Amino acid sequence: MAFFEAVKLALSQIRVQKLKSFFTLLGVMIGVMFLIAVVSIVEGMGKYMQDDIMGKIIPINTFNLRQRPAVTIGNVTRAEWLSWNRRPRIKDEDIAPVVAALPPGSRAAVVSEEQLSVESKYVAKPKQVDASNVSYQYFAIKNLGVTEGRVFTQQEDALGSPVVVIGQDVATYFFPGVDPIGRELKVGHIPYTVIGIAEAQGSVFGQSLDKFIVAPLNSPLKALTNRHGVIDQIMVQSPDAQTMIIAEDAVRSVMRSRRKLMPEVKDNFVLETSDQDLAFWDKIKGYLVVAGIALPMIGVIVGAIVIMNIMLVSVSERTAEIGVRKALGARRRDILAQFLVESATLSTVGAIVGVLIGVGLSALIAYLSPLPTHVAAWSVIVAVILGAGVGIVAGVYPASRASRLDPITALRAE
Amino acid sequence: MTNELEEAPLSTTAERRAVTSVSGVTPGQEWAIVARGLKREYDMGGEIVRALRGVDLAVRRNEYVAIMGPSGSGKSTLMNLIGCLDTPDAGEYWLNGQLVSGMSDDALAHVRNKEIGFVFQTFNLLPRSTALQNVELPLVYAGVSGDERRQRATEALESVELGSRLDHRPNELSGGQRQRVAIARALVNRPAILLADEPTGNLDSRTSEDIMRVFSGLSDHGQTVIMVTHEPDIAAHARRVIVLRDGLVETDERRENFHERLSAFGSSVVG
Numbered sequence: 001m002a003f004f005e006a007v008k009l010a011l012s013q014i015r016v017q018k019l020k021s022f023f024t025l026l027g028v029m030i031g032v033m034f035l036i037a038v039v040s041i042v043e044g045m046g047k048y049m050q051d052d053i054m055g056k057i058i059p060i061n062t063f064n065l066r067q068r069p070a071v072t073i074g075n076v077t078r079a080e081w082l083s084w085n086r087r088p089r090i091k092d093e094d095i096a097p098v099v100a101a102l103p104p105g106s107r108a109a110v111v112s113e114e115q116l117s118v119e120s121k122y123v124a125k126p127k128q129v130d131a132s133n134v135s136y137q138y139f140a141i142k143n144l145g146v147t148e149g150r151v152f153t154q155q156e157d158a159l160g161s162p163v164v165v166i167g168q169d170v171a172t173y174f175f176p177g178v179d180p181i182g183r184e185l186k187v188g189h190i191p192y193t194v195i196g197i198a199e200a201q202g203s204v205f206g207q208s209l210d211k212f213i214v215a216p217l218n219s220p221l222k223a224l225t226n227r228h229g230v231i232d233q234i235m236v237q238s239p240d241a242q243t244m245i246i247a248e249d250a251v252r253s254v255m256r257s258r259r260k261l262m263p264e265v266k267d268n269f270v271l272e273t274s275d276q277d278l279a280f281w282d283k284i285k286g287y288l289v290v291a292g293i294a295l296p297m298i299g300v301i302v303g304a305i306v307i308m309n310i311m312l313v314s315v316s317e318r319t320a321e322i323g324v325r326k327a328l329g330a331r332r333r334d335i336l337a338q339f340l341v342e343s344a345t346l347s348t349v350g351a352i353v354g355v356l357i358g359v360g361l362s363a364l365i366a367y368l369s370p371l372p373t374h375v376a377a378w379s380v381i382v383a384v385i386l387g388a389g390v391g392i393v394a395g396v397y398p399a400s401r402a403s404r405l406d407p408i409t410a411l412r413a414e
Numbered sequence: 415m416t417n418e419l420e421e422a423p424l425s426t427t428a429e430r431r432a433v434t435s436v437s438g439v440t441p442g443q444e445w446a447i448v449a450r451g452l453k454r455e456y457d458m459g460g461e462i463v464r465a466l467r468g469v470d471l472a473v474r475r476n477e478y479v480a481i482m483g484p485s486g487s488g489k490s491t492l493m494n495l496i497g498c499l500d501t502p503d504a505g506e507y508w509l510n511g512q513l514v515s516g517m518s519d520d521a522l523a524h525v526r527n528k529e530i531g532f533v534f535q536t537f538n539l540l541p542r543s544t545a546l547q548n549v550e551l552p553l554v555y556a557g558v559s560g561d562e563r564r565q566r567a568t569e570a571l572e573s574v575e576l577g578s579r580l581d582h583r584p585n586e587l588s589g590g591q592r593q594r595v596a597i598a599r600a601l602v603n604r605p606a607i608l609l610a611d612e613p614t615g616n617l618d619s620r621t622s623e624d625i626m627r628v629f630s631g632l633s634d635h636g637q638t639v640i641m642v643t644h645e646p647d648i649a650a651h652a653r654r655v656i657v658l659r660d661g662l663v664e665t666d667e668r669r670e671n672f673h674e675r676l677s678a679f680g681s682s683v684v685g
């Protein structure tokens with residue numbers, strides 16, 4: 001019998017017994033719904049991590065040469081921590097050789113940073129903000145624009161002019177009701193002139209990213225962030241991923257030769273990329289996906305058992321029908337196919353309903369929480385294949401029982 | 415003239431033997447059915463019920479046979495064997511010259527689909543399917559494609575005057591109409607033999623006559639028909655009556671003359 005006929009037959013069976021079908025399919029529906037929803041949450045968190053968090057801290061095709069990683073997610077052993085502390089700092093003298101080693105198209109920015117107390121005459125209380133002195137390429141590399149004023153120039157950078165670009169939170173806190181541009185802001189008691197207000201950066205895990213000020217690298221602030229010719233990092237950005245790898249190799253070999261490291265000795269600096277930090281997230285994500293698949297599996301297994309039961313009942317209820325079909329020329333494989341397709345269609349319908357509910361649930365989560373949930377195409381495909389598979393597995397035994405019925409015995413069952 | 419017909423003598427003893435004895439019969443195309451020594455026993459919890467105890471039977475193409483006999487004499491058991499719904503415990507059975515006993519499951523399904531049209535006392539229609547869908551079933555299993563199937567099923571229903579009931583479900587049809595749907599279904603695949611086990615058993619006498627008219631018409635057009643009945647006036651439509659008793663053929667009577675005279679007067683006399 002044609003596959004299409006069997007599907008039609010199965011769908012009419014569902015239509016006739018809507019409520020029974022619904023309860024039959026509850027397990028598969030719930031399983032699939034969770035699969036879709038959990039995967040969409042995981043994917044959403046991943047996207048959130050990638051775009052909103054890591055993207056803001058370390059831009060794409062960019063690495064930071066540092067003494068130690070700036071972002072450490074997960075556990076760092078005490079020994080590791082101590083060994084980081086014993087490492088030499090990155091120095092002013094490192095800048096020129098590193099920049100000279102970069103492949104064409106790459107650009108670099110030097111960054112030194114510190115939490116510093118800031119005050120203005122419009123507000124009584126000073127406040128701690130993330131202060132950094134950076135080279136002028138910083139704005140281009142971080143793709144950091146201003147909503148008002150301007151960023152500082154190469155000249156101001158070279159001269160060490162006391163000008164500052166401030167974050168949105170700094171602007172609103174220190175300059176209530178006044179235009180900050182051209183006004184004075186004291187950074188660690190050093191007077192600076194505000195020349196620009198940076199675009200809002202949003203927040204990560206409830207922490208605002210707009211509590212910062214950025215001043216030219218050689219401006220007076222330098223004495224407060226790092227002394228003795230020390231810097232915190234050199235950001236290197238390449239036009240593409242391949243060039244970035246070349247740049248990383250170049251910087252690594254320059255630093256190793258400057259520090260006279262023997263080949264067997266490990267790097268005593270890091271080239272930190274967003275990928276490294278995302279690798280940790282990928283590990284967490286792996287566990288979440290496993291959980292997101294394991295939990296629905298329970299629902300699906302329960303669903304399979306229910307479907308098998310219902311199919312057995314269906315076979316015994318429809319023994320006479322099977323007899324009639326056999327009397328009219330149905331072969332074993334026709335009856336087998338009929339019940340297998342019926343079982344598979346039934347549970348695929350359940351899976352599709354589960355997908356729809358799961359997508360709805362994911363949209364609801366996206367609406368009610370900051371998580372940008374994202375329904376993964378693969379999870380939908382897996383869900384539907386799973387649905388059909390469950391139906392086939394659960395249907396095999398009932399269907400083979402039906403197919404083996406003797407025509408006259410089946411006909412006599414009324 | 416009608417009197418003459420009714421008083422037509424039954425076959426002689428010699429004729430009877432000729433029909434009953436199948437030892438001289440060679441299974442071949444002219445024989446719709448040749449069966450030798452068919453036995454069927456049922457094990458009823460240790461007690462063996464011998465439903466058929468060695469039945470010989472030969473039916474030519476185009477014959478119209480009625481099988482009679484008291485309840486429990488084995489009529490249905492024999493019909494189920496002839497219809498390949500059941501397999502004999504002993505004996506041989508040829509259908510259209512094909513040895514059926516010992517065939518594989520799939521081959522039997524094929525025979526049921528192509529060679530046999532079965533009409534049951536209880537109609538055995540699929541309750542949730544329409545008349546058309548019911549009649550399409552044998553064509554589905556014959557692998558006939560959708561459009562042709564619908565067309566042939568519609569024609570079959572029209573031939574039993576149910577062209578206006580295609581989309582009715584069995585519970586929306588009268589008993590007589592249901593049985594005509596079942597007949598359309600039995601005939602839609604143009605089977606070699608039409609089998610009917612008490613086709614009028616659940617019908618009133620007027621409806622029964624309608625059904626018998628359909629059978630006679632089919633027989634007149636050359637359809638081989640074998641039907642079980644315990645009503646003599648229903649059996650009277652057939653041209654040969656086999657009586658079973660205790661799982662054996664008791665009498666086998668052909669109404670040759672009856673049939674010849676019948677033909678001379680035209681089938682309308684019976685119809």
Ligand SMILES: Nc1ncnc2c1ncn2[C@@H]1O[C@H](COP(=O)(O)OP(=O)(O)O)[C@@H](O)[C@H]1O
Pocket residue numbers: 456457458463464465483484485486487488489490491492
């Ligand atoms: N499935 C069965 N199981 C046990 N005994 C059966 C079965 N079918 C028929 N019989 C027995 O076989 C004998 C013949 O039955 P059947 O062929 O149905 O007779 P009929 O149709 O002539 O009334 C009866 O004694 C009946 O009880």
Ligand SMILES: [Mg+2]
Pocket residue numbers: 489490491
């Ligand atoms: Mg009977």
